[in-house]
Amino acid sequence: MVREVSESCVDSLLTEMVACYCNRFYANKPELAARRIEAIGYQVGHQLSERYTMERPRFTDHLEAIKFICKDFWSELFKKQIDNLKTNHRGTFVLQDNKFRWLARMSIDPSTDNVSPLEDITSPTAESKAAQAMSMHLYFPCGIIRGALSNLGIPCAVSADISNLPACSFVVRIKA
Amino acid sequence: MQFFGGSEISPSPPAPTASGNNGHMMYVFNRNGVCLLYREWNRPLRTLDAQQDQKLMFGLLFSLKSLTAKMDPTSAVEKGNLGMPQLPGQGCSFHSFRTNTYKLSFMESPSGIKIILVTHPRTGDLRESLKYIYNLYVEYVVKNPLYTPGSPIRCELFNTTLDQYVRGIS
Numbered sequence A: 001m002v003r004e005v006s007e008s009c010v011d012s013l014l015t016e017m018v019a020c021y022c023n024r025f026y027a028n029k030p031e032l033a034a035r036r037i038e039a040i041g042y043q044v045g046h047q048l049s050e051r052y053t054m055e056r057p058r059f060t061d062h063l064e065a066i067k068f069i070c071k072d073f074w075s076e077l078f079k080k081q082i083d084n085l086k087t088n089h090r091g092t093f094v095l096q097d098n099k100f101r102w103l104a105r106m107s108i109d110p111s112t113d114n115v116s117p118l119e120d121i122t123s124p125t126a127e128s129k130a131a132q133a134m135s136m137h138l139y140f141p142c143g144i145i146r147g148a149l150s151n152l153g154i155p156c157a158v159s160a161d162i163s164n165l166p167a168c169s170f171v172v173r174i175k176a
Numbered sequence B: 001m002q003f004f005g006g007s008e009i010s011p012s013p014p015a016p017t018a019s020g021n022n023g024h025m026m027y028v029f030n031r032n033g034v035c036l037l038y039r040e041w042n043r044p045l046r047t048l049d050a051q052q053d054q055k056l057m058f059g060l061l062f063s064l065k066s067l068t069a070k071m072d073p074t075s076a077v078e079k080g081n082l083g084m085p086q087l088p089g090q091g092c093s094f095h096s097f098r099t100n101t102y103k104l105s106f107m108e109s110p111s112g113i114k115i116i117l118v119t120h121p122r123t124g125d126l127r128e129s130l131k132y133i134y135n136l137y138v139e140y141v142v143k144n145p146l147y148t149p150g151s152p153i154r155c156e157l158f159n160t161t162l163d164q165y166v167r168g169i170s
Helices: A007-025 A030-052 A062-078 A124-136 A139-151 B050-071 B127-142 B156-168
Strands: A084-087 A092-097 A156-161 A168-174 B023-029 B035-040 B096-098 B103-108 B114-119
Touching: A007 A030, A007 A124, A007 A139, A030 A062, A030 A124, A030 A139, A062 A084, A062 A092, A062 A139, A139 A156, A139 A168, B023 B050, B023 B156, B035 B050, B035 B156, B050 B114, B103 B127, B114 B127, B127 B156
Parallel strands: none
Antiparallel strands: A084 A092, A092 A168, A156 A168, B023 B035, B023 B114, B096 B103, B103 B114
16 A cells, blocks of 8 residues: 655645745745755655665666656656656756646736735736745755755756746756 | 645536526635635626725625524524624525625635625526635645735636636536
């Protein structure tokens, strides 16, 4: 029997974790908050990859490990595989999830008809604030991927691109 | 261990069939009487400004809830004075009323969220539809990390899904 965690519970926990680091612990230091959130993700990914590779033989190359992340690892986490994997064959991989679960409900209304006079949602500051808030929620999954790969002996840097929500692309750059 | 628990939105309840778009307007209030959302689909005549309109609507609901609870002939519980606030779900509560020009359907969640939908007078029972709208609220507003509880709802996903659903109500 597979053990499951309530998705709502994890969603709320992730939201609260990001809110705590961004608005309370490091309210004026977004870079530091991002680093801490990513570090938590790293630890989680590290432990999860240990657990999900228990029954497997060692990976022979980078591509095999990345494929494991795209298929088995992602399926364990989100009950779906990564939708698209691209590589330049020089150590950079792009993993695209067309409907990333942790972003699926994230939205703001760009229209101005229901905005309070105090805050213009279409102003650059409000828009960039929303974008920053969204990107803050991506440090955790980036950390998870980095932690998982690191535990498989692949040191790398992971970043995310959310230019077309709810799709999300994770860019993995393997360190030489 | 999976980060998964199957909280997908349940399929839309079957809406009673008739023709055209019957949704006129909708309000969402929180337990403190703050109007979190006002949506309008078909309201040619507006006699009040938005704030007055919302105050009046909340006052009407408050009074009707008190009145229906006070008049309840089946409950033996001490009912208190007319107008005394009741806990959500306490006592009996109305779910709709109808006039010759519109029907007002009402639902209140245990957390005190009140959803009011004003539709064409010939619209059928909308209790399941209101539950579904509440489900949308939970999925797209409460679970939206960018939403601050108690503030006006500005979630594009919620608005578009709601529009789509209400336009289908008949």
